[in-house]
Amino acid sequence: MMEERKLVIPGDMLGEGHAGHGAYEEGTKVFSRVIGLAEDKGGTFFVIPLSGVYNPKRGDGVVARVEDIIVSKWIVDINSPYEAVLPLSEATEEFIDFTKSDLTKYFNYGDLIFAEITSVTKTKNIQLSMKNRKCRKLRGGRVIKVTPAKVPRIIGKQGSMVEMIKNMTNTQIVVGQNGIVWVKGDNEEIAIEAVLEIERKSHVSGLTDQIKAMLEEKMGKPAEFKEAA
Amino acid sequence: MISIDPTLIREIADKGKRLDNRKHDEYREIKIEKGVVTSAEGSARVQIGNTKVVAGLKMDVGEPFGDTPNEGVIMVGAEFVPLASPEFESGPPGENAIELARVVDRAIRESKILNMEKLCIKEGEKVWMIFIDIDILDDDGNLIDASSLAAMAALQDARLPKLDENSKVVTGEKTSEKLPLKGAALSTTFVKIGNSILADPSHPEFEALDARLTVGTFSEGSQTKFCSMQKGGPEGLSFEDVSKMLDMAQKKGDELRALL
Amino acid sequence: MADIELIKNGIRIDGRKLDEMRPIEAAAGVLEKADGSAMFKMGNTLAIAGVFGPRKVFPKHQEEAERAILRTRYNMAPFATSERGRPGPSRRSQEISLVTRQALMPVVFLDEFPKTAIDVHIEVLQADASTRCCGINAAALALADAGVPMRDLVSSCSAGKVQGHVVLDVAGKEDTEGELDLPVALYPKHKQISLLQMDGIADGEEVKKIISLALKGCEHVYDVQKAALRKKFSLETTE
Numbered sequence: 001m002m003e004e005r006k007l008v009i010p011g012d013m014l015g016e017g018h019a020g021h022g023a024y025e026e027g028t029k030v031f032s033r034v035i036g037l038a039e040d041k042g043g044t045f046f047v048i049p050l051s052g053v054y055n056p057k058r059g060d061g062v063v064a065r066v067e068d069i070i071v072s073k074w075i076v077d078i079n080s081p082y083e084a085v086l087p088l089s090e091a092t093e094e095f096i097d098f099t100k101s102d103l104t105k106y107f108n109y110g111d112l113i114f115a116e117i118t119s120v121t122k123t124k125n126i127q128l129s130m131k132n133r134k135c136r137k138l139r140g141g142r143v144i145k146v147t148p149a150k151v152p153r154i155i156g157k158q159g160s161m162v163e164m165i166k167n168m169t170n171t172q173i174v175v176g177q178n179g180i181v182w183v184k185g186d187n188e189e190i191a192i193e194a195v196l197e198i199e200r201k202s203h204v205s206g207l208t209d210q211i212k213a214m215l216e217e218k219m220g221k222p223a224e225f226k227e228a229a
Numbered sequence: 230m231i232s233i234d235p236t237l238i239r240e241i242a243d244k245g246k247r248l249d250n251r252k253h254d255e256y257r258e259i260k261i262e263k264g265v266v267t268s269a270e271g272s273a274r275v276q277i278g279n280t281k282v283v284a285g286l287k288m289d290v291g292e293p294f295g296d297t298p299n300e301g302v303i304m305v306g307a308e309f310v311p312l313a314s315p316e317f318e319s320g321p322p323g324e325n326a327i328e329l330a331r332v333v334d335r336a337i338r339e340s341k342i343l344n345m346e347k348l349c350i351k352e353g354e355k356v357w358m359i360f361i362d363i364d365i366l367d368d369d370g371n372l373i374d375a376s377s378l379a380a381m382a383a384l385q386d387a388r389l390p391k392l393d394e395n396s397k398v399v400t401g402e403k404t405s406e407k408l409p410l411k412g413a414a415l416s417t418t419f420v421k422i423g424n425s426i427l428a429d430p431s432h433p434e435f436e437a438l439d440a441r442l443t444v445g446t447f448s449e450g451s452q453t454k455f456c457s458m459q460k461g462g463p464e465g466l467s468f469e470d471v472s473k474m475l476d477m478a479q480k481k482g483d484e485l486r487a488l489l
Numbered sequence: 490m491a492d493i494e495l496i497k498n499g500i501r502i503d504g505r506k507l508d509e510m511r512p513i514e515a516a517a518g519v520l521e522k523a524d525g526s527a528m529f530k531m532g533n534t535l536a537i538a539g540v541f542g543p544r545k546v547f548p549k550h551q552e553e554a555e556r557a558i559l560r561t562r563y564n565m566a567p568f569a570t571s572e573r574g575r576p577g578p579s580r581r582s583q584e585i586s587l588v589t590r591q592a593l594m595p596v597v598f599l600d601e602f603p604k605t606a607i608d609v610h611i612e613v614l615q616a617d618a619s620t621r622c623c624g625i626n627a628a629a630l631a632l633a634d635a636g637v638p639m640r641d642l643v644s645s646c647s648a649g650k651v652q653g654h655v656v657l658d659v660a661g662k663e664d665t666e667g668e669l670d671l672p673v674a675l676y677p678k679h680k681q682i683s684l685l686q687m688d689g690i691a692d693g694e695e696v697k698k699i700i701s702l703a704l705k706g707c708e709h710v711y712d713v714q715k716a717a718l719r720k721k722f723s724l725e726t727t728e
Contacts, residue, residue, distance in 0.1 A: 009718050010596070010633055011641035011678040024598075024640065031678070033598060033638040035722055050722050051525065052636020053543055055601075081543045081605040123554065124603055149636070324587040327580050339688045442685065455696050458671070458687035461587075463594045465681025471700065475693055 005037035005048070014038050014045040022047030036149070050202075054080040054148040054178040056117055056126050061134065063143065063176030066111045072098050074107050076115070079145065079178045082124045086115060090129035112138040112182060114174050138174060141184025144192055146199045148179035153202040154195055161208060165194045168215040190218045235422075235437035242425035248433060249278075254477055256429040259488055261378060263386035270403065271387025275379040278431060279369035281313075284379035286361050286387045290396055293349070293356040301348025301356045305334035307363040307376060314368040326365075332416060332459045333363065333377050336445030340414035340456035343384065347409035355396050357389070359408075370432040373443050374485075377416035382489055384408055413489055414447035414456055417481040419474040421466060426473055428481055439464035442474045446482035453479045495651050495663055502662055510646070510658040510706055515626070515717035517634045523610075525635020527717065529627035531646075532660050533617035538627035540635040543605035557602040561590035561609045563624050569616040585621045592625050592645065592674040592684035598638040607637055618664035619647045622710075625674050625684065630714055634721070642714050645674035645684060646706030648699045650691060655699050657706050671696075673703040677711040 008014065012032045019025040023045045024033050032038060036047040056062075056078060064084065068075035074086040088096050091106055107113060115128040115135050129135070146154065155162050155175050166173050171185025173195075183191045194211055201207055233248070241248060251257065257278030266272035271286035293300060307330040309317045322330070337343060348357040361383060363376045391402040420430040420438040427434060430441070445457030455475070460466065466474075495502050505511070511532030520526035523539035530536075546552040551560075563585040567574045578586075589611065597607065609631065611624035622645035629643040649659040650669035659670055669689025675682055682704075691699065 007719060007722055009642065009715060010639035011676070013678075022638075024638075031640070033640065034636055035633050035718055049636050051634060052638075053524070081545055081602060083545075147636075324583050327583050328587055331580065331584050335688050339690065341690070452692065454690055454692050455687070456690050458685055458696075459588075460682065460685035461591055463591060465595045465676060465679070465683040466685070467681055468700065468704065471682060471685065472697060475696060479693060 005039060007035070008032040008038045008047055009035050012038075014047070015040065015043075017043035017045060020044045020046035022049055049149045051147055052149060054078070056080050056082060056084070056120050056124075056178070058117055058120055060117045060177035061114060061132075062117060062128075062178040063112065063114055063138065063174055063180035063182050064128070064178070066107045066109055066113065069103050069107075069109065074103070076113070076128060078117075078126070078128075079176075079180050080126075082126055084115075084117070084126040084128045086113075086128040086130065090118070090127070090131060093131065107137065112143065114138055114176065114182070138182045138184075141172070141182050142188055142192070143180055143182050144195065146179050146181055146195065148177065150199045150202045151175060151177055151179060153207070154181065154198050156208065161198065161211070164208070164212060165191050165215065168212070168219055169194070187219065190215065193218070232436050233433040238434055238437040239423035242422050242427060245425075247427065249431060251429075253425060254428045254481070256481065256485070257431070259378070259485070261382050261488060263382050269383075270390055271383040271385075271408075273379045273382030273386055275375045275382065277371055277375045277378075277429060279367055280371055280375045281367035282372065282375045282379050283364045283366060284361055284376065284383040285364070286359060286383040288360070288387070288390055289358050289398055290350060290355050290392070291358040293353065297345070298353040299349045299356075300345035302358040303334070303338065303343065303345070303361070304359070305330045305337070305361045305363070305380065307333070307365065309365050309368075313365045317365075317368070328459070328461075329373055329376055330363065332373055332443055332445075332457065333361075333380050335457040335459075336377060336414040336416050336447070337380065337384070340412075340445065340447040340454075342410055342412045342414045342447055344409035344411065350392075350396055359384075359387075368432060370430045370435040371418055373416050374418050374429065377445075378485060378489070381413050381415055384410060385413070385489060412448045413486050414445055415482050415485050416443050416445045416457070417478045417485065418443040419477055420462070421464070421470055426470065426477070428477060438462050440466045440470070442466065442471065444475060444478035444482070446478055448483065448486060453483055493662070495666060496654050496656075501651070501656065503660065507654055508657045508702060508705070510709055511660055513710065513713045515630060515713050517630050517717045517721040523631070523635070525631040525633070525637065527627045527630030527634055529623050529630065531619050531623050531626075531658065533615055534613070534619055534623045534660075535615040536611055536613045536620065536623040536627045538612075538624065538631040539610045540607065540628070540631040540637065541610075542607040542635070543602035543637070544608070546604065546606040551606070552604050555603050556599040557597075557605045557607050559590055559594055559597060559599065559607050559609065561586050561593065561611070561628070563589050563611045563613070563621065565613040565616055565620065569613050569620075585624070588684055588686065589621060589625055589628065593628060593632065593643055595681065595683050596629075596640045596643055596676050597632065598640070601638055607632070618660045618670075619658065619672065621645070621684075622647055622672050622674070626710055626714060630717060633718055641676040641678045642711060643674050643676050643683060644707040644710040644714060645672065646703050646710050647672040648703035648706065650689060650695070650699065655695065655702060657702050669699070671699050671703055673700060673707060675704055675707040675711075677708060
């Protein structure tokens with residue numbers, strides 16, 4: 001149900017009105033500030049960027065790696081120009097006494113986690129929390145990087161796209177808003193191929209069917225199995 | 230570094246005024262002294278407001294460049310001496326010092342006011358080499374124009390060293406022969422702050438600028454011609470801004486030349 | 490000083506008209522590791538630009554609390570000129586790095602990424618005049634390719650005077666034997682000039698004429714840049 005969106009480049013005029021994400025205002029005119037697809041939502045113009053680094057937002061779920069442990073917090077790499085901090089108080093539901101506990105028991109250097117961004121200040125101090133039920137350590141598996149702008153397409157409407165890949169490849173997949181995707185299972189390569197294909201063709205219509213067909217081919221159609229047996 | 234708020238400077242400029250009560254197209258008081266350094270073949274000290282620079286001109290005999298075997302050589306260098314400003318660090322010239330030297334050099338070189346062929350002693354083998362080094366001693370803005378005046382004054386002040394029979398320089402002895410100069414080439418700098426165009430920016434004005442244009446001019450008979458341009462600053466200029474600055478440069482260049 | 494006639498009957502030594510540019514080629518996304526990249530070719534002059542960032546600043550003391558810093562390095566490869574150049578930065582390349590940065594600064598939304606650096610690296614692989622223009626054109630494309638938010642692209646071109654005639658896009662012998670060279674950069678949608686340099690002699694009217702001609706050339710460069718971006722990103726959006 002994707003409409004035909006216009007490809008715009010920085011400086012292209014979108015119309016008269018207000019600027020949303022990816023656009024800027026000059027007087028009453030709105031212009032694009034990135035290369036992307038322009039959208040008009042009742043006088044507010046947005047541009048969905050087709051490239052760019054991850055700009056952290058409150059509420060985002062991110063796949064991240066623990067980089068450093070300092071007294072009462074973990075420093076975490078969230079694939080952004082800015083580091084994030086996971087404070088002691090946000091790590092688990094229990095109380096951790098850092099004078100008695102070894103912090104590496106909870107999260108160690110190099111551990112992968114799925115965490116939630118709870119605050120981003122104006123000076124880009126970013127705070128994470130693991131308290132949300134969906135947050136957890138990600139053990140094993142592999143990670144790939146995709147353009148953060150493509151994440152919504154990889155997840156799909158109400159998660160439909162990523163669920164389809166999970167089911168068809170029998171893998172666990174966690175997609176971070178920060179463009180890091182974690183995959184674990186028997187057919188990791190195929191799942192990863194599917195994700196990268198979506199990234200490449202993110203604004204093609206009928207993509208879901210195309211990916212489904214691709215996965216059927218790679219995984220072997222269930223019907224074929226029955227015939228062989 | 231606590232400095233004057235650029236917004237204040239912009240507001241004052243929009244009202245047609247400046248911090249030091251000058252008009253928009255007015256230069257600060259200029260003082261030029263020639264022959265201030267006895268160890269150099271030519272020298273000058275220039276003050277524009279509180280900005281102070283010294284240019285020293287040294288000469289030697291050397292080989293010409295391969296593509297100009299019958300021309301002398303001129304090289305301009307600049308040093309932002311740390312005592313000139315809390316913001317200058319010691320070390321090799323940074324990009325601003327390099328830019329200043331190259332811009333001052335450009336006006337002199339491109340205007341051809343210095344007859345490079347007359348500086349040839351023996352074609353392909355021996356030519357006069359002129360080294361102009363500019364020391365910035367006090368930074369209150371508009372270092373380029375002050376340096377340009379100092380370099381030009383040093384060129385006018387210079388006297389050729391004495392040569393022995395082997396065309397080697399006899400140390401410490403000068404002749405009364407001047408350099409083959411025809412007129413004077415000078416750089417004049419204008420800044421855009423908000424909607425205003427100001428000549429000769431002082432330090433706070435330089436810090437607050439949106440854009441700057443340095444224009445090199447020289448006189449050919451009764452005409453004033455352009456020989457170099459350099460735009461600087463973090464913002465852009467419209468074609469109209471540039472036209473205005475070019476017109477101002479013609480006028481101001483002639484005014485400054487009259488002081489030499 | 491020219492031994493040959495650089496212009497005869499309004500036709501230049503390479504067959505171009507006075508207001509004609511050399512053939513231009515551009516492509517975005519030419520490098521794998523850089524966050525954004527582009528190639529820009531004007532006649533025989535070829536430059537590649539790579540952009541990294543916004544990213545953390547090293548050395549940390551260069552970091553600015555409220556905005557990103559834009560760092561630009563222009564470099565000419567030793568094999569770019571007919572006579573081998575010395576590797577490493579020169580005073581010329583440092584000056585060009587400075588004016589290139591100032592040519593790009595007005596359009597980048599630096600305030601959006603405090604405490605980061607946006608690094609632009611320009612490598613000139615083939616030099617036949619207008620190397621800084623080519624570099625700026627490639628850099629602007631690379632910034633857009635990297636997704637760095639910008640108000641506009643930046644388009645650059647040069648004009649000059651050859652044997653008394655005002656010409657667009659000086660090249661080859663016109664560069665070495667010509668009388669005046671004037672490179673310009675424009676951010677086209679806003680019609681603002683972000684690079685302007687000149688060396689050579691001209692009177693007031695001529696200077697304005699040459700600038701106008703160069704600005705026209707910039708508009709042509711802009712069309713080529715836009716097409717390069719659309720080409721790369723359209724492949725991802727159409728089937």
